[in-house]
Amino acid sequence: MAIVIAIAQQKGGAGKTMLAAQLAVWFGMERRVACIDIDPQGSLTAWGLLRADQARARADVTVQSVTGWRLSRALDQVRASHEIVLIDTPPVLDGDQARAIREADLVLVPLNPSPPDLLAAEATLKRAAEERRRVALVFNRAPAASRLRRRLEVEIGARGLLLLPALGNRMAFAMSFAEGLGVAEAAKPGLAGEECAALGAALRDL
Numbered sequence: 284m285a286i287v288i289a290i291a292q293q294k295g296g297a298g299k300t301m302l303a304a305q306l307a308v309w310f311g312m313e314r315r316v317a318c319i320d321i322d323p324q325g326s327l328t329a330w331g332l333l334r335a336d337q338a339r340a341r342a343d344v345t346v347q348s349v350t351g352w353r354l355s356r357a358l359d360q361v362r363a364s365h366e367i368v369l370i371d372t373p374p375v376l377d378g379d380q381a382r383a384i385r386e387a388d389l390v391l392v393p394l395n396p397s398p399p400d401l402l403a404a405e406a407t408l409k410r411a412a413e414e415r416r417r418v419a420l421v422f423n424r425a426p427a428a429s430r431l432r433r434r435l436e437v438e439i440g441a442r443g444l445l446l447l448p449a450l451g452n453r454m455a456f457a458m459s460f461a462e463g464l465g466v467a468e469a470a471k472p473g474l475a476g477e478e479c480a481a482l483g484a485a486l487r488d489l
C-alpha cells in the first residue's frame with residue numbers, strides 16, 4: 284500500500300513542483316514512485332515528459348496528469364503497485380487541493396523562510412488540521428542562515444509544527460528539473476544532492 288504525500292501551499296513559486304520532482308527521484312532510486320499532477324499548469328507533467336526521453340533518468344518514477352475530481356480513482360489505480368505517491372497541487376485552496384489533502388497520509392508544505400509565505404500556508408494548515416492529516420513544513424530556497432529564517436523556525440516550533448530539513452536556492456535543483464531529472468540522478472549530486480537526501484530521509488523516517 285502506497286504512502287500518499289500531498290504537496291500543498293497557496294503561494295505560487297514556493298516550490299511544490301520542485302519538491303515533487305526532487306523527492307520523486309530520490310525515493311524512486313529505491314522504490315516505485317507515482318506522481319499525480321492535479322495542477323492545470325502541468326509543470327510536473329512537462330517534467331515527466333522530458334524524463335521519458337532522458338537517458339540519464341534512472342529512478343522509477345511515473346507521472347500522470349489528472350483533473351482533481353478524478354484524483355480518487357487515479358489513486359486507486361496506483362496505490363497497490365507503488366510505494367510512494369506524490370500529489371502536486373495547484374496554488375489555490377480550492378476543492379482540488381482540499382481533495383488532495385483528504386486523500387493524503389502526509390501534507391507537505393513548502394515555503395520560503397519569510398512571514399508572507401507562512402501566512403500563505405495558513406489556509407492549507409487549517410484544512411489539514413480539520414482533516415486530521417499529518418503536516419510537515421519545509422523551507423525551500425532557504426538561505427543557509429538568516430535572522431528571518433531563525434525567527435520563523437522558532438515560530439513554527441512554538442506552534443508545534445514539524446519542520447523538515449531545508450533545500451537551499453541552488454542552480455542544481457533548477458538545472459536538473461529543466462532536464463527532466465532530479466539531483467539524486469546527477470553524476471555529482473553535490474550540496475543539492477545532500478539537501479535532497481536529508482529531506483528524503485527525514486520523510487522516510489516519519
Ligand SMILES: Nc1ncnc2c1ncn2[C@@H]1O[C@H](COP(=O)(O)OP(=O)(O)O)[C@@H](O)[C@H]1O
Pocket residue numbers: 294295296297298299300301302326374423424450451452453454456457460
Ligand atoms: N530550491 C530551489 N533552487 C532553485 N530554484 C528553485 C528551487 N525551488 C524552486 N525553484 C524554481 O522556482 C520556480 C518556482 O518553483 P515551483 O516548484 O514551480 O513552485 P510552485 O510549484 O510552488 O509554484 C521554478 O522556476 C523552479 O525551478
Ligand SMILES: [Mg+2]
Pocket residue numbers: 299300301322326371
Ligand atoms: Mg507548481
